[in-house]
Amino acid sequence: MHDAAPAPLVPANRTVFFVSDGTGITAETFGHSVLTQFELRFKQVRLPFIDTLDKAYEATRKINEAFVADGKLPIVFSTLVKADLSKVIQHAKAMHMDLIQTFVEPLEKELGVKSTHTIGRSHNTANTDEYKNRIEAINFSLAHDDGQSHKNLADADVILVGVSRSGKTPTSLYLAMQFGVKAANYPLIPEDFERDKLPSGLLPFKQKIFGLTIAADRLSEIRNERRPGSKYAALTNCRYEVNEAEKIMRREGIRWMSSTTKSIEEIAATILQDIKPDIRTF
Amino acid sequence: MHDAAPAPLVPANRTVFFVSDGTGITAETFGHSVLTQFELRFKQVRLPFIDTLDKAYEATRKINEAFVADGKLPIVFSTLVKADLSKVIQHAKAMHMDLIQTFVEPLEKELGVKSTHTIGRSHNTANTDEYKNRIEAINFSLAHDDGQSHKNLADADVILVGVSRSGKTPTSLYLAMQFGVKAANYPLIPEDFERDKLPSGLLPFKQKIFGLTIAADRLSEIRNERRPGSKYAALTNCRYEVNEAEKIMRREGIRWMSSTTKSIEEIAATILQDIKPDIRTF
Structure with a gap:
């Protein structure tokens, strides 16, 4: 649509x-x-x-x-x-x-009750637990952006995987900022494709992994804006990486979706539904 | 409030x-x-x-x-x-x-017109210019988080400065994600206080700088969560840093606000008002 x-x-x-x-x-x-x-x-x-x-x-x-x-x-x-x-x-x-x-x-x-007609009880208000959780989640997602750290992956609510530029970073930050979800993200890179395996640090957390894929021609377009004419951005290379990444995700039974025509908000909402956090009360 | x-x-x-x-x-x-x-x-x-x-x-x-x-x-x-x-x-x-x-x-x-009654024209939709601007702004803010890079500071819409843990990073990311604002952020650190000057890389962009300050006791609380009992988190050190940072901002004529009791959303809205981006049409 x-x-x-x-x-x-x-x-x-x-x-x-x-x-x-x-x-x-x-x-x-x-x-x-x-x-x-x-x-x-x-x-x-x-x-x-x-x-x-x-x-x-x-x-x-x-x-x-x-x-x-x-x-x-x-x-x-x-x-x-x-x-x-x-x-x-x-x-x-x-x-x-x-x-x-x-x-x-x-x-x-x-x-059957009167409203308080006051502001300041907003859920975005500083100094509430929900607000502190959001800030903590943002810090977590930043520290675990692009596979920077294996530390505390056990604390992650979700670990996004996918090829470079498939939308992992903005989605992780959005999940953290909007929903207080601790979202780590981990790139799938040529070394993983050669070994044809998930990065070993992720194996203990397979049930928390969610994959993002993207159409190769769109990926090539995005990568070309960043590194025009590079091998990294070439359509043939993008095709190879996307195919290999999907192959790994399929074989490992990882849930995944395509980010090609989706906004961050839509990707995040889909992931949230899937990782089914407990129904929040407020 | x-x-x-x-x-x-x-x-x-x-x-x-x-x-x-x-x-x-x-x-x-x-x-x-x-x-x-x-x-x-x-x-x-x-x-x-x-x-x-x-x-x-x-x-x-x-x-x-x-x-x-x-x-x-x-x-x-x-x-x-x-x-x-x-x-x-x-x-x-x-x-x-x-x-x-x-x-x-x-x-x-x-x-005097019928609504389209269709979805898909949302401003959050992928593949629109506004959406691309937001993604670009997120990438910019990440690349310019915590003074990581002086490169392309000329492209920034705003440069946030303040002591470590005054709220610069979440605010920058929020400005980028929600409003497509390219927000860099730059920490004021003890070396700056000794020289009693803004970091020299920022001087050409003084009109784009916006300062965040925070009450010393709140800062000490936040830093203690991260590094309990450290000199970094000690109230006396926090008092010193906050005083020095405010002194520099005051002398340099930088606009600033306190983040102590404010949510990210409130800080971002205040900054937006101040940097007065052109009225957007949509």
Whole structure:
């Protein structure tokens, strides 16, 4: 589904605002997933840390300015938790999409409790155990990038293997950063193919290994950007490496997937499903 | 606002589902920001890649099972784009919070165009320029982690400086991964304090430097986890390093912030505001 090039977007001459009392990342993620349903291109303004009335009035002014400039209602995606700030923004001339107001009130009824209407209990907050786990996982994944260290591989949640440039490093870091998963990664290199075996340091951890493969022509393209015209990047060499790597993974019974047309997010989500971490409670 | 320990959560004995035809990350981010408004602990189940009718029926079955087991309506956060899949899930006994249905329809009216109702135009999709920029930024940030390389510092969007363990590495990687920002990072070390100068390789790029500082007692805590009882981790040494680093940053007129009680997301959002990248259109 990702093979086709995206259709060119039509300029909408309209401004979109992401307004938040925190980092704005939720507002932006939320807004993007809604807006990508339209083949239009928008001007985009991020207004994070709107956490006082003064800042809310200032944000309202900016939204109204965009209305005047565009001659069209701006679209405001907001995640303001405090009702008084939210009320100020609602006065701006815009189409308002408020994540909190829309969903929190019905949920209060269903759960039979009032919401706290405070920020600071976010799961991304510093000094919580979940946050510390994420930082620890990032450090682990960095220390175990590209087969740098065999130390503490027993602590890894998953060990990614695959040829150089198959997507192991960004996937490991994403798993660590987003999910607190300790993801090591280990390249399969020509020496492994000659021996036709997994690197011996990995054998005790076979059940934690997950393989990434990639179409040889795509691999050659990626490697050519880095080392143009090299043997490393040559299509014949890429074909050889990919074939050998797949042969080893198949024979060793390792779970694997192709990263060719997948984003990091998709690869990570697939791996997560597969390594089935315990259902988290929060 | 993040200093206080979070209040202990009351178990809600209720299951939350994140249902998506993609990775489920948007559904989960969206759900978390709504649920963190409640001081309740939920069982949490991620159901990504629900992209066929069969999978939608299977997901519905799981949701209904949770209803029977809990004796309470499960809460379903969904981002299913295709109406037929969404309709199947809507039949599950649950409280439904559908990001797409709730916001896309009103937006169709305002914009005067139909939504594409297709997935695959996500900005996280592989093979788009934005995606390639993100991968390139991750590679750049890794290559320029911890002052590893002076090469191509001219290409950096930002250069983070600060004492060891002030949060530079995770912040750099987050900026790269989430925003495609090429973030180098450079430690300020005792040699710099003795010379009382910024590392000379950084001087040509002073306008791109952003400093991170951290409270000495917190720094000592973090370093003690890594090297217990070392001089490196001792409070007096941490105090000295932090003071010296702040002195250099102040004198050089470098913008800086404290990472002590901030999450990576908050630090990154603050830096982004400060380096003011051009407003992106999408």
